[in-house]
Each structure stands twice: as C-alpha cells, then as structure tokens.
Amino acid sequence: MRKYISSTLIVAAVITCFAISCSKANEESLNDGNTCDTTAVRYSTDIVNILSNNCYECHGAGSTAGSGGIDLSTYSNLKVHADAGHLVAVVTHAPGYPAMPYGRPKLDNCSINKITAWVNQGAKNN
Ligand code: HEC
Structure with missing residues (x-):
C-alpha cells in the first residue's frame, strides 16, 4: 500500500512538472515582442x-x-x-x-x- 502511494506521488509530480514546463513554453512563444x-x-x-x-x-x-x-x-x-x-x-x-x-x-x-x-x-x- 505504501509503495502504491509513493509511486502515485511520483507520477503526479512528474505530470505537474511537465504541465508547468509546457505552459512556460507556450508563454514564450506567445510573447512575440521578444523575437x-x-x-x-x-x-x-x-x-x-x-x-x-x-x-x-x-x-x-x-x-x-x-x-x-x-x-x-x-x-x-x-x-x-x-x-x-x-x-x-x-x-x-x-x-x-x-x-x-x-x-x-x-x-x-x-x-x-x-x-x-x-x-x-x-x-x-x-
Ligand atoms: C476582406 C477584405 C479586406 C482585407 C483583407 C483588407 N482590407 Fe483594407 N479595405 C477593405 C475595404 C472594404 C476598405 C474600404 C473601407 C471603407 O472605406 O470604409 C478598405 C480600405 C483600406 C484602406 C484605406 C483606408 C482609408 O480610408 O484611408 C487602407 C489603407 C487599407 N484598407 C489597408 C489594408 C491593409 C494594410 C490590410 C492588411 C493588413 C487590409 N487593408 C486588409 C477591405 C479589406
């Protein structure tokens, strides 16, 4: 049970990191003033x-x-x-x-x- 919870947490953390880096990338490409x-x-x-x-x-x-x-x-x-x-x-x-x-x-x-x-x-x- 313990093992199940911690692997769930790791998966959640990975998904969260991925989602954050994706939204950052979108912000940059939308900000055309920089380029x-x-x-x-x-x-x-x-x-x-x-x-x-x-x-x-x-x-x-x-x-x-x-x-x-x-x-x-x-x-x-x-x-x-x-x-x-x-x-x-x-x-x-x-x-x-x-x-x-x-x-x-x-x-x-x-x-x-x-x-x-x-x-x-x-x-x-x-
Ligand atoms: C879908 C058709 C269409 C597109 C696409 C279009 N126009 Fe026009 N344009 C018109 C029409 C219709 C008028 C006349 C509008 C009026 O007199 O009320 C006009 C008028 C103008 C005028 C004269 C304005 C004045 O009265 O001094 C200019 C300059 C102009 N357009 C530039 C552009 C530029 C630059 C683009 C692209 C970024 C563009 N148009 C895209 C239809 C279009």
Whole structure:
C-alpha cells in the first residue's frame, strides 16, 4: 500500500512538472515582442510578406470598389498610404479609420510593429 502511494506521488509530480514546463513554453512563444526585430525592416521581405498574407486578397492588383478600389500590391501605391499615415492608422485600429484587415482580427503585434517601424524609417523601397 505504501509503495502504491509513493509511486502515485511520483507520477503526479512528474505530470505537474511537465504541465508547468509546457505552459512556460507556450508563454514564450506567445510573447512575440521578444523575437520581433524592428531595427531594419525591409519592404521586399518583411512588408511584402505581411501584406501578401493579410491584405492583397482584397487590395491586390485590379482591386475593385468593394475594397475601396485600393491596390496595395505595388510599392508606389503603398507608399502613398504609408506617407499619408493611413497605413499605420488602419492596422493599429486608430479611431476615424476603417480597421484592417477588414472584418477580421487585428494583425499580431510583431506585424503591426514592423509596419510602423518601416513607415518611421521612411517607408523605403528596400
Ligand atoms: C476582406 C477584405 C479586406 C482585407 C483583407 C483588407 N482590407 Fe483594407 N479595405 C477593405 C475595404 C472594404 C476598405 C474600404 C473601407 C471603407 O472605406 O470604409 C478598405 C480600405 C483600406 C484602406 C484605406 C483606408 C482609408 O480610408 O484611408 C487602407 C489603407 C487599407 N484598407 C489597408 C489594408 C491593409 C494594410 C490590410 C492588411 C493588413 C487590409 N487593408 C486588409 C477591405 C479589406
């Protein structure tokens, strides 16, 4: 009986340790602020990646009036919205602007931080 209780305790302890280490790992992977590098954001990689995954579907070449007739798939078009402040306003859900992506959850913090950093770095075609 004694043996049964102590082995049960060991199993419980192992499960508890495992559960704690798992939840720690989840916390780290959710905390994207730690791994988000915004020092030198590039249009050709970072920005195009974010927009192609989240925006081109509605704002691609030949966008219709349904998405405001706005094509963000070329640098020169995007630059106009970046310089006017609309790009950062829509992704940060600033009051007075339509929240983007339209009808969907906000982008993850790292994507928003990268877009903001790219605009602050001069919205370069880099
Ligand atoms: C499901 C379709 C859809 C997606 C996805 C989408 N948009 Fe839009 N977008 C729209 C529509 C519709 C409008 C016009 C909204 C309005 O005028 O009320 C718009 C308007 C805009 C505008 C103009 C805002 C203004 O009035 O100044 C910008 C800039 C914009 N979107 C950027 C983005 C960006 C950046 C993304 C990706 C993060 C994105 N959109 C994703 C549908 C979409």
